[in-house]
Amino acid sequence: MPNENLYPLHQNLLKVCNAIQPLSDALQKAIVAQTKVIQVKRKTRLLNAGETSDAIYFIISGAARVYYLDKEGVETTSWFLFENEFLISVYSFFTGEPSFEYLETIEDCTLIMLNRGTLNELYLQYLEFNVIGRKLTEYYYIRNEKQANDLRMLTAKQRYQALFTSNPKLINRVSLGYIASYLGISQETLSRIRKQI
């Protein structure tokens, strides 16, 4: 595992990618060279609605969420991301259209930042990297699909229990209001559900 020593900050990112498909040394080097490690405080907005997303972030440490505003201006959280996950406004990043979502940290974070132009160059220059992109998209697709299915099929209480079961640590790191909007319910309802359990 030479990576661990060569690129200490990028170690987990490379590990995640290598687990999908082994990367050539040249590609690993390119990834490290073309990305930037940044530190941001909690509640930092990394993308605003209306802006076009220009970057994807890998979370080394910390937590973040993706949210948007409904017609009445009420926040709805659509995603929580933690260590070793990618923070991205999929729609805006992939289409190049202005985002309807906000990206915001919910804890102090250390992030690896990769911008879109660079990613596309990597896709062109290292065709094997498309495999990684495809597989990651597949993986997140499946997560998203499960979410939609749960929203259709489960009651509020069942959705909370499913989330709690699949991701117990989340409950302690994320405020109730955010979780409620993620589950598609009001925070009062979630508070009452919690008391019952």
Place this chain on the structure above:
Amino acid sequence: MPNENLYPLHQNLLKVCNAIQPLSDALQKAIVAQTKVIQVKRKTRLLNAGETSDAIYFIISGAARVYYLDKEGVETTSWFLFENEFLISVYSFFTGEPSFEYLETIEDCTLIMLNRGTLNELYLQYLEFNVIGRKLTEYYYIRNEKQANDLRMLTAKQRYQALFTSNPKLINRVSLGYIASYLGISQETLSRIRKQI
């Protein structure tokens, strides 16, 4: 546009792929050679829950749906697919795990069938094909995300109206009960919503 004459049945499939990224002649030829055109009646089950998905289908004509059963055995439709779209159990096809979903036609269909082994060979042999796979997955990802967002944020009536606006033809081709489950509501409620509008 030589494809139109060379491969009449595969014309639209190739057109969809070419629109994402031009395919080499060799790849086009390989796609045509490795796929099989089949005709099936309406209500044909192409995949059962518990089976591992081994194929992806491109719909030349007809319509289909993806559905699954909740704990009480009630059907919930998670997706409708029409001409020039891909019919697939994403979870099972991509992970190789047994499916929790059923694939079923809702009209007589003409389909292009591509099995997983072949697709993976194409991915290996024609690395550029991964770009197509990645982009298609991105596209369907975005659709899925929109669905989850609507389920969280909109009332039943708003969801119906959104569906009607974005896909009016669907309403006439798909029965009310299927649409209701797709929207995450009972069919009685959907029937009442329809009357109001």
Place this chain on the structure above:
DNA sequence: CTAAACTTTTGACAAATGTCAAAAAATGAA
């Protein structure tokens, strides 16, 4: 350490949606 800001809980009530059962309407196979 403390005040201000934010988050969670509670109560009372309103609105949305579900359930069950039966009738009406539409569809499709013989």
Place this chain on the structure above:
DNA sequence: TTCATTTTTTGACATTTGTCAAAAGTTTAG
């Protein structure tokens, strides 16, 4: 075309979830 089957609608009522307002609890920055 006709009858059996499937789909949609309707009514009555139950349940879930939302809303508003206020109180209680917790966290954070100075």
